[in-house]
Amino acid sequence: MSALILAWHSDVAWSFRRSPVAVVSLMVVLILVLAAVFAPLIAPYNPFDPASLNLMNGFSKPMEPNAFTGDTFWLGTDDQGRDVFSTILYGMRISLFVGFTAVLFALVLGVTLGLVAGYVGGWTETIIMRIADVQLTFPAILVAMLIFGIAKGVTPVEHRDEVAIWVLIIAIGLSDWVQFARVVRGATLVERNKEYVMAAKLIGRKPGAIMLRHILPNVLSPVLVIATISLALAIIAEATLSFLGVGAPPTQPSLGTLIRIGQGFLFSGEWWIILFPAVTLLVLALSVNLLGDWLRDALNPKLR
């Protein structure tokens, strides 16, 4: 790695070492992400394999042998006898996949539009930023539900479950690109007038090359921060949509779907079915958010 990246990273690394919150958050996030990625290897059961399910195991309490089968489940089972621990691992996979992909989608869209708006200016900028303004007046969840509803209307019934995840990603991504676009546009407006950009124009570089090779690398720090914080928001948005029943289908349950399933049993005493997925969601979103907060402080030279 180059000297600049090293030096730059060493400052960030230093501030990282001095922030216990950041260290713990990063560890928690890493553990959760690894657990999700390697879910098939870690999970004691495959909750999506009907053959491995035994309805007799339904409603097992955590850490107690089942009255009929004698099997013990760490975090208990749900009504169909699925191991809650395993469903959480698999559910986290869906949640994280949707979260990451949605943020990536929002990032690419937002950064591109922000760069173009900031660099080209004029009517292009006006149109892009007015669309962004209009979008901001709708709550993100509403936008996502709208897109979800439209998608549901145009997809044939038999494909709905397959496309559900991708509709979810697009819905969350589309409701989230605005902040990327705004920040990148602002940073681009500053960079655009710097003399190194003039120097590049002067030698006849095309606008595309200037935006991509000169301006983009200089506006990425704030994007990184927003992306991290957006990840937490996207995971929560996904859970919210799934909880409302417009997200991940029960055949591919995410954490939100699990919470929705669990709330049906909350008042009948099977508290573990909702509690453990909910706690997992909380810990995941909180750690990612704390990490984002720390990153913002570490990359903001004014606060350092």
Add this chain to the structure above:
Amino acid sequence: MNRNSEATLSVRDLIVDIPTRHSVLRPVDRVSFDIAPGEILGVVGESGAGKSMTGNAVIGLLTRPAHIASGEIWLNGDRIDHLQGEPMRRLRGKQIGMVFQDPLTSLNPLLTIGDQLRETILEHLDVSKDEAHQRAIDGLKEVGIPAAEERIDAYPHQFSGGMRQRVVIALALCAEPSFIIADEPTTALDVSVQAQIIALLRRLCRERQTAVMLITHDMGVIAEATDRVAVMYAGRLAELGPTKDVLTDPKHPYSIGLMGSTPLASAGKERLTQIEGAMPRLDSLPDGCAFHPRCEHARERCRQNPEPRLEAYQNRAACWFVEDLYL
């Protein structure tokens, strides 16, 4: 070392430290000088030489983690280097006037200049409101603002850059301070306006017997405005003496280089003398004399011993071989 009882401001062996995570930086190192009533002392040096840091230390405006590590600062016979918080703030308002490079940051954009002048006068002088208003108008007239009676109710943004700097000077003077610090007061201004501001500062300081510390990087301003000049290099005083002597007959090798590299208005296209290299960064100061790596006369002694200390009120350079250089 004894302080000079005649002087308005006496600074003795001032050291400013900035602890960092790697080491302790020393942007101001054993600086001593006096400013007499009615005298303008110029502090000149390149960026990073410690001239603004010295100024900020004197008026108690160092921002943490920078702090005065040792040394004494006396203003009108009182020691002020240990003052902090409210006493320092009161002292600054009453006895010290401040003029900075950017007049916009020195003025509150939300208040009219009249409000700001009256507020400062009322806080520091025992006068009635009407009298404060009259004094504010007089102050504006004195710094050459036309139609002061009407313009006193204008906001800072309604003035041009040069007029704004005049307002700042009026504000700095309105509590009748005995000492004014002017940090690059004309750097942001155009040549023609700069000349006006310098003439104004000089006239006011002479009339009121105010001591002025004028910090600038512009040798021309130093020549025209100051009585004595202190040349700073890497946080230390390299040379201190009457302006004319230092500029026409510099003694320290750095001052000599500095004069040679300044293009003279009266000279033609011949090559400028240049000092090779650049000022060392604070975290990599050389041992011995700070200037020795760039000095063509450097000898063994310069590499090992720190440069000799400059006593205040002495026209000599902080160099081991001042006498030798001219033999």
Add this chain to the structure above:
Amino acid sequence: MSILVAVRNLTRIFDVSKPWLNRLIERRDKALLTAVNKVDFEIEERTVYGLVGESGSGKSTIGKIIVGLLPPSAGAVEIEGVDLYREEDDAKVDAVRSDIQMIFQDPYASLNPRWKVASIITEPVAARGGDTTDMAEKLLEQVGLSARDAGKYPHEFSGGQRQRICIARALASEPRLIVCDEPTSALDVSVQAQVLNLMSDLQDEFGLTYLFISHDLTVVRHMADKVGVLYLGQLVEEADRDTLFDAPLHPYTQMLLEAAPKLDGFGREATPPEGEIPDPINPPSGCVFHPRCPIAVERCKVDPPELRGVGKTRVACHLAETSRD
């Protein structure tokens, strides 16, 4: 000697009005700022042409128009006889453009912080698909840096060293004209001397032509062969260096020279100039300098003076013949 750059009747007007909705509500007309007003001069090959003026005089705008960063509103820029903005043959324009380079004022903003020095320096050549082997190293040594610096990033250099890198980049495409916009205003005196000396050396070595834009009279006097003085977008006086500095004809030039702080001006009690630069959106009628001019007569308030030859000087003043008395 041949003429390398000819600036003909150059005018640049900026629209500085508020958005149309505000104008509609506040019932205001469009606000137009004439940054450059019918400026006309020529630069001979292998000479240094100095442009001086205070803020708002349009000197930087002229520089940007000449290098092609900003189109003029009227008038023309001819370089090697090719009209930069009217020539139809793109190949010709491209060839001329590769002969022009620029050095900027702020050495901290003019180098992309995320690029290595080698890529920065060779970009002008790389952008045109040229061979850049060992080029950065060679250029770095020519501007007094070390070949090893090619692999570093800009933040590892001081202001003066960065300006050397900018000069190396400007030299990469082997230009004939380099426009220098306040190249040393951000530098300390001792570093400024190093950079000015380097620029002079390179001029001799490569036969360069400089357009040297600055507000600093002493620096311009040190560098330039011929000097043009701008006031509110207009060229008010032009002469070779010694004539201009020894016998300025325009009252503005006289005022500027008088006001500039002098190294030997100990305790000088010169009367400072009157007034400040007027608002460029509503410039004064007639001669733009008349409200501040100590010798203005009735005619100056109504009749804008043309640039005309008086002795070896071109000057825009009705009273140029008597202004020195």
